[in-house]
Amino acid sequence: MSWPSPSSMLSLFLILTVPLANAVVYECPAECECDLMPPNNASWAVFCHRGGINDTKFAEILNRLPTTLRMLEIEAPSWRPRNKFKWNDNLNRFSQLRVLRLIGSGILAISRSIRLPSLEILDLRHNKIEHATMSNFGGMPALRFLDLSSNKLSILPTGVFTYLRSLRSLSLARNNITDMSTNLLRGLGTLRALHLDGNPIPIKHINDVFSDVLQLEDLYLNQCNLTAIANLSLDRIPHLRSLGLARNDLHAVPTAELHLLHRLSFLDLSGNQIREIGPCAFCSNNLTSLDLSHNLLGLDKDAFHADAFRNIPLYELDLSYNHLDNFESTNLGWAMDSIRILALSGNYIQGFPMQLTEKLTALTHLHMAYNDIEDIPLIFPPEYINLRFLNISGNRLSHLPDNMGRMLPKLKEFDLSFNRFTSFSYSALSFINYLERVYLQGNPWDCSCAIQNLQAHMRDRYALRHQLKYNEARCAEPKLFEGQPVLAVIEVNDCAVLFGARYGLTQSSELLILLGALLSAALALTMLLLCFYCVREKQYKGTYVTREHSSAASEPLSPANPMLESISYHPIHSGTLPSPPKPAAAYFGI
Numbered sequence: 001m002s003w004p005s006p007s008s009m010l011s012l013f014l015i016l017t018v019p020l021a022n023a024v025v026y027e028c029p030a031e032c033e034c035d036l037m038p039p040n041n042a043s044w045a046v047f048c049h050r051g052g053i054n055d056t057k058f059a060e061i062l063n064r065l066p067t068t069l070r071m072l073e074i075e076a077p078s079w080r081p082r083n084k085f086k087w088n089d090n091l092n093r094f095s096q097l098r099v100l101r102l103i104g105s106g107i108l109a110i111s112r113s114i115r116l117p118s119l120e121i122l123d124l125r126h127n128k129i130e131h132a133t134m135s136n137f138g139g140m141p142a143l144r145f146l147d148l149s150s151n152k153l154s155i156l157p158t159g160v161f162t163y164l165r166s167l168r169s170l171s172l173a174r175n176n177i178t179d180m181s182t183n184l185l186r187g188l189g190t191l192r193a194l195h196l197d198g199n200p201i202p203i204k205h206i207n208d209v210f211s212d213v214l215q216l217e218d219l220y221l222n223q224c225n226l227t228a229i230a231n232l233s234l235d236r237i238p239h240l241r242s243l244g245l246a247r248n249d250l251h252a253v254p255t256a257e258l259h260l261l262h263r264l265s266f267l268d269l270s271g272n273q274i275r276e277i278g279p280c281a282f283c284s285n286n287l288t289s290l291d292l293s294h295n296l297l298g299l300d301k302d303a304f305h306a307d308a309f310r311n312i313p314l315y316e317l318d319l320s321y322n323h324l325d326n327f328e329s330t331n332l333g334w335a336m337d338s339i340r341i342l343a344l345s346g347n348y349i350q351g352f353p354m355q356l357t358e359k360l361t362a363l364t365h366l367h368m369a370y371n372d373i374e375d376i377p378l379i380f381p382p383e384y385i386n387l388r389f390l391n392i393s394g395n396r397l398s399h400l401p402d403n404m405g406r407m408l409p410k411l412k413e414f415d416l417s418f419n420r421f422t423s424f425s426y427s428a429l430s431f432i433n434y435l436e437r438v439y440l441q442g443n444p445w446d447c448s449c450a451i452q453n454l455q456a457h458m459r460d461r462y463a464l465r466h467q468l469k470y471n472e473a474r475c476a477e478p479k480l481f482e483g484q485p486v487l488a489v490i491e492v493n494d495c496a497v498l499f500g501a502r503y504g505l506t507q508s509s510e511l512l513i514l515l516g517a518l519l520s521a522a523l524a525l526t527m528l529l530l531c532f533y534c535v536r537e538k539q540y541k542g543t544y545v546t547r548e549h550s551s552a553a554s555e556p557l558s559p560a561n562p563m564l565e566s567i568s569y570h571p572i573h574s575g576t577l578p579s580p581p582k583p584a585a586a587y588f589g590i
């Protein structure tokens with residue numbers, strides 16, 4: 001079945017109609033946004049994010065969509081009415097469907113008669129699924145990614161995933177799994193990533209699972225109440241590249257336990273009780289990215305051993321929320337030359353001291369959010385000249401200095417959300433206009449006139465509005481617009497019309513300035529005329545005698561304004577004359 005390609009591009013929320021050969025008309029459902037997909041626009045990607053979808057509406061939506069549907073995503077943001085529906089076997093119509101996300105929709109069970117031969121991604125996070133059996137997954141042989149996190153699964157029968165021969169990533173995180181049957185993952189020779197976070201699974205069962213998937217590369221055991229991992233048989237999965245051990249109860253870096261993982265490149269130890277990083281803590285690994293946020297590294301004086309980061313190609317390090325009040329770049333020791341991304345958010349650093357970044361020559365990304373910073377200094381430390389990303393979110397800043405562009409010449413991304421900015425100066429605005437991504441949410445924006453320039457900045461980046469959370473950049477003033485998204489404010493009455501917008505002036509202040517200018521101009525003119533008359537007076541005294549004889553020649557001098565004369569001398573005609581133009585109106589363009 002071939003599709004005529006639609007003539008005009010759909011914009012968001014546009015209702016789209018595509019005539020089919022047999023005259024069936026498919027319409028983008030009112031609850032959704034529909035995108036045409038390359039290469040030939042014949043298939044659709046459909047996003048339904050408005051909430052309030054029940055069984056009836058779900059069935060209606062499915063009926064409206066063409067069989068060439070490629071992607072369907074249904075999820076309600078927290079401030080919209082919730083979705084609540086059951087699985088609908090009409091989904092089987094979409095034999096070309098590759099991506100199906102039915103998130104937080106109150107689904108109680110997966111159908112046993114699914115036939116979705118092209119499905120690669122199935123995302124059923126945050127539902128209420130209690131059971132899963134082999135027959136649920138028999139009809140999707142191409143599935144590569146299965147997310148069943150945050151459901152109510154407790155016991156998974158042996159062989160439940162047997163048919164998923166292409167599966168690469170499986171998430172069973174945040175369920176209620178206390179018991180994993182042996183051989184649960186037997187035969188899943190392609191599985192690379194396994195998420196078991198937040199389940200009360202005994203370590204013995206986790207070890208049993210490892211035996212089935214020796215090829216595992218990514219393992220997540222975050223929030224599993226682990227006090228130690230000595231009994232975890234990580235030696236069975238030597239190919240591990242990523243390991244998540246966040247939000248457990250570890251009191252030290254498990255150096256010995258990790259020593260067989262020579263390929264380990266990403267390690268998440270955030271949210272534990274770690275107070276120090278000992279010598280050669282990761283020497284046997286190949287760490288490039290290390291998350292140590294939300295630990296206790298600021299409590300001890302010498303938390304970082306001089307050899308702590310020896311022998312690893314570390315380039316990303318997160319030390320946020322560690323009670324640090326004075327961090328020195330020399331703490332990084334061996335990693336000083338390689339660190340590109342450094343996060344120090346949520347500490348008590350209160351500024352941008354030199355020793356923080358000294359000699360970090362590779363640094364390009366710096367997070368300094370939530371550090372109680374009140375001012376941006378007139379000069380940043382020299383390393384900032386290479387920064388491409390700077391995060392100063394959650395501080396107490398209200399002003400950007402005029403020389404930001406010179407201090408941060410390579411900056412592309414800037415997070416200044418959750419500060420106290422109300423508006424930007426002209427120079428601050430030209431600085432942020434030059435950047436690619438600027439996060440503005442959580443500031444008390446003043447949405448009177450000057451906001452138009454900020455709106456223009458945001459409209460230029462409209463395609464990034466979800467990432468940049470434009471919905472959460474809201475007005476605090478004036479009262480009329482309080483709480484409204486900055487981009488939603490269209491009726492800004494109080495607007496400067498001439499030059500004021502460039503300098504962030506409102507209409508009233510602009511009018512005041514103009515009035516002042518007019519008054520002083522008038523004053524100057526009066527003075528000038530007075531002087532002029534004084535001079536003439538002196539001259540006339542000398543020529544007074546001749547004036548009587550040449551009255552015709554001197555006549556134009558006497559009525560200063562012929563129009564005024566005609567009005568005062570011929571009041572009857574004044575109505576028919578065009579009224580004199582109001583200078584104010586002409587100036588202000590009213």
Ligand SMILES: *[C@@H]1O[C@H](CO)[C@@H](O)[C@H](O)[C@H]1NC(C)=O
Nearest residue numbers: 005007008009010039040041
């Ligand atoms: C797809 O749609 C867009 C917008 O309507 C159009 O510009 C483009 O040419 C279309 N592509 C094809 C291959 O029809």
Ligand SMILES: *[C@@H]1O[C@H](CO)[C@@H](O)[C@H](O)[C@H]1NC(C)=O
Nearest residue numbers: 052053054055056057058084
């Ligand atoms: C679904 O919601 C619509 C209104 O949004 C309502 O008219 C309809 O009765 C509901 N259907 C069910 C099965 O609850």
Ligand SMILES: *[C@@H]1O[C@H](CO)[C@@H](O)[C@H](O)[C@H]1NC(C)=O
Nearest residue numbers: 152153154155175176177178
């Ligand atoms: C978790 O599963 C156990 C039985 O395995 C059950 O007793 C308990 O109520 C479940 N907890 C939740 C939160 O569903």
Ligand SMILES: *[C@@H]1O[C@H](CO)[C@@H](O)[C@H](O)[C@H]1NC(C)=O
Nearest residue numbers: 197198199200201223224225
């Ligand atoms: C972890 O332990 C706490 C308290 O001991 C308990 O409430 C929680 O359910 C446990 N979580 C897991 C995943 O075992």
Ligand SMILES: *[C@@H]1O[C@H](CO)[C@@H](O)[C@H](O)[C@H]1NC(C)=O
Nearest residue numbers: 203226227228229230231232
């Ligand atoms: C590890 O296993 C041994 C015996 O199998 C046990 O005595 C010890 O308590 C276990 N350690 C942890 C942290 O679970």
Ligand SMILES: *[C@@H]1O[C@H](CO)[C@@H](O)[C@H](O)[C@H]1NC(C)=O
Nearest residue numbers: 262263264265286287288313
């Ligand atoms: C270590 O990581 C580098 C890339 O950072 C990679 O080229 C190298 O092969 C890795 N070594 C091992 C043993 O995995």
Ligand SMILES: *[C@@H]1O[C@H](CO)[C@@H](O)[C@H](O)[C@H]1NC(C)=O
Nearest residue numbers: 320345367369391393415439
């Ligand atoms: C900035 O840092 C805060 C706090 O760590 C974080 O929540 C936020 O996501 C960061 N911003 C960006 C753009 O990464």
